[in-house]
Amino acid sequence: MRRRLLILFAALLAVSAVPPAAAEYADVVINRAAEKNGMRPVVFPHWFHRIRFACRVCHTELAINPRAASNIITMSDIIDGKFCGACHNNDIAWGVDRCDICHSGKRGLPSGIVGGHETSGPGRW
Amino acid sequence: MKARYFATLLASAALFSVPALAQQSGKDVYSKVCATCHATGLAGAPRYGNAADWNARAGGGVGRFYQSALQGTAKGMPAKGGHMTLSDGEVKGAVDYMLAAVKDGLKLGKAEEAAPAKAETKPEPKPEPKKAEAKPAPTPAPAPAPAQQSPVAASAPAAIAAAAAAAPSGGDVNAFNRMLKPAGKRNLPPPEDGIHDPTVDGTHALQPPLAAFGTLPKSFAGNRVNWVEALDKNKISPRADRQDPNAVPVVMDLNVVREVKGSMPDVVYPHKQHTEWLDCSNCHPAIFNPQKGSNVISMAAILLGEKCGVCHGKVAFPVSECRLCHSKKKEMPAATAQGK
Numbered sequence: 472m473r474r475r476l477l478i479l480f481a482a483l484l485a486v487s488a489v490p491p492a493a494a495e496y497a498d499v500v501i502n503r504a505a506e507k508n509g510m511r512p513v514v515f516p517h518w519f520h521r522i523r524f525a526c527r528v529c530h531t532e533l534a535i536n537p538r539a540a541s542n543i544i545t546m547s548d549i550i551d552g553k554f555c556g557a558c559h560n561n562d563i564a565w566g567v568d569r570c571d572i573c574h575s576g577k578r579g580l581p582s583g584i585v586g587g588h589e590t591s592g593p594g595r596w
Numbered sequence: 597m598k599a600r601y602f603a604t605l606l607a608s609a610a611l612f613s614v615p616a617l618a619q620q621s622g623k624d625v626y627s628k629v630c631a632t633c634h635a636t637g638l639a640g641a642p643r644y645g646n647a648a649d650w651n652a653r654a655g656g657g658v659g660r661f662y663q664s665a666l667q668g669t670a671k672g673m674p675a676k677g678g679h680m681t682l683s684d685g686e687v688k689g690a691v692d693y694m695l696a697a698v699k700d701g702l703k704l705g706k707a708e709e710a711a712p713a714k715a716e717t718k719p720e721p722k723p724e725p726k727k728a729e730a731k732p733a734p735t736p737a738p739a740p741a742p743a744q745q746s747p748v749a750a751s752a753p754a755a756i757a758a759a760a761a762a763a764p765s766g767g768d769v770n771a772f773n774r775m776l777k778p779a780g781k782r783n784l785p786p787p788e789d790g791i792h793d794p795t796v797d798g799t800h801a802l803q804p805p806l807a808a809f810g811t812l813p814k815s816f817a818g819n820r821v822n823w824v825e826a827l828d829k830n831k832i833s834p835r836a837d838r839q840d841p842n843a844v845p846v847v848m849d850l851n852v853v854r855e856v857k858g859s860m861p862d863v864v865y866p867h868k869q870h871t872e873w874l875d876c877s878n879c880h881p882a883i884f885n886p887q888k889g890s891n892v893i894s895m896a897a898i899l900l901g902e903k904c905g906v907c908h909g910k911v912a913f914p915v916s917e918c919r920l921c922h923s924k925k926k927e928m929p930a931a932t933a934q935g936k
Contacts, residue, residue, distance in 0.1 A: 493781050493790040495805050496818045497911040500791060514791055517911050518805055518819045521873075525834045525845060526911075531875040532838055537906070557838060571798030576791055584910050585791055 496586040499539055500576055512576030515555075533557050540582035620682075622689030629677040630690050639672040639769055647698040658695065665691045672769055782820060783809065818913045824869050834873070847871045852888050853924060862924040 495518055502512035520529070529535045535554060536542050542554065549556035549567055558564045565572075626634070626644070633641040642649035653661075665687050668675035676682045677690075785804035787794040792802070805819065812831050815822040826832045837843035848871045854863040870879070880886040883906055891903070898905035898915060909915045 493784050493788070495783060495789060496820075496914075498789075498791060511793055511796065516802075518821070519803065519808070521823070521834060521911075522808060522832045523834055524838070525836045526873045527845065527875045527878065528835060528838050530878055537878070537911075563839065569798070571796045572801055573798070575786070575793055575796050575798040575802070577793045580791060 494585040497584065498586045499584050500580045500582055501540070501542075501544065502576065502580055502582045503540055503543065504545065505574060505576075506578060510570070511574040511578060512580045512582075513573045514576045515573075539584045620686050620689075622686075622691070622693030625677075625682060625686050625690040626693045629679050629682070630694065633677075634694060641673065642694075644694055645697045650695070650698045658691070661691050661695065662688050815913065815917070817916050823913070827872060845872055846875075848876075854893065856922065859926075861919075861922040861926060863921050864923050865921075 495516060497517035499515040499517065500512050501515060505512050526537075530537045533554065544554045546567070548554055549559070552560060555573065556567060559567055559573075620628075631644065633639060634644045637643040637646075637649070642653060664673055666676060666684060676687050783805040784790075785806070786792040786799050786802040792799040794800075809819065809821050813822040813825040813829065814820060823832075827834070833841075835841050835843065836845040848867045850867040852865040852867070854865060856862050876886075883903065884891050893903045895915075897903050898908065901909070904921070905915065908921075913920060
């Protein structure tokens with residue numbers, strides 16, 4: 472009984488997990504507020520940024536908590552120079568006017584790290 | 597826990613329990629049963645709304661489709677979609693519903709047939725909302741009970757679905773690699789990676805990973821880039837400070853050896869490779885006490901996303917690369933191996 476439920480559950484997971492498995496390793500979907508406010512989810516590519524910055528820049532200097540979906544990010548924070556806005560300010564990188572480069576995720580994606588990560592759940596400590 | 601159980605109920609309800617009371621419409625049956633495979637083309641199922649998929653099989657006419665749907669096929673279509681409690685009429689209704697979605701294509705489609713070899717995986721806007729509908733199926737809560745009636749039939753599609761999910765889409769059930777991600781599915785460009793919306797201009801402005809990774813040393817997992825070597829060989833020079841490109845990180849070269857029970861080589865934890873990227877405060881004291889041996893670490897914890905698993909398996913190289921962590925061979929007295 473339990474096992475069968477598990478199998479069913481696994482099957483559903485397997486089915487719904489199909490698209491993200493093809494995504495690049497360590498891409499993070501951020502969709503706490505975006506879609507509720509009519510924007511597409513944000514996709515943050517770790518690989519792209521780690522070529523340019525050490526982890527400490529974001530996860531220490533900018534105090535972005537390295538735990539998917541735990542940061543409450545708003546556009547007003549961003550234009551005030553917090554989170555993505557610390558760099559996406561037309562000085563270090565292109566500015567916030569280019570909405571669709573960040574808000575480029577498929578509608579309906581849940582927040583979380585994607586790309587075939589091999590440990591389950593968000594980081595815990 | 598409770599939430600999970602509830603989710604399980606919903607899952608089973610959505611997938612396999614179809615109250616046998618009233619005759620259901622083809623649309624209902626499709627979204628509750630058939631969409632599991634036919635929305636995305638699992639195991640090579642012809643996709644809903646994809647005329648090319650259906651054209652390729654149109655030879656036998658509607659009669660053959662009815663028969664395949666009712667009796668199943670050797671290539672993965674389970675009889676009645678694995679749901680034997682459906683009436684024949686309901687199954688036929690679902691077939692009609694699927695065919696209706698490609699009716700125009702079935703006639704016009706002939707011209708396109710010339711070049712369906714690279715059938716697009718994208719153009720089916722329908723399935724997504726369908727799946728969403730399927731979940732909150734208006735099945736009353738005690739639904740799992742009737743669902744149990746046909747354990748064999750119900751678990752069959754589950755197994756197939758699970759198997760198919762791992763199989764390369766393209767659909768050969770006996771493809772050589774079932775679990776391994778085939779080369780063509782790695783480092784896909786944003787418009788094809790399944791999370792970016794290809795209809796947005798921004799998606800097409802993004803750099804495809806392979807364009808950036810071409811010059812970087814390779815590895816066999818994660819981004820398939822060896823980030824440690826890329827840094828050592830100055831192939832990349834990530835800033836240690838947001839603004840100052842010349843800032844240097846505080847690198848500490850201290851290895852901590854952790855003895856491992858059993859035959860696995862001991863783990864050498866290197867501070868050097870970590871402090872090139874990370875600050876002490878990223879790990880100490882929240883994740884690890886800065887004292888050798890004072891932390892209980894196990895593979896089980898790592899696989900749950902704790903300890904080393906906070907980063908490894910998410911952003912840093914994944915857990916499959918055993919040897920990078922388990923790098924210190926033990927001297928194993930060949931004759932008298934004694935546990936530890």
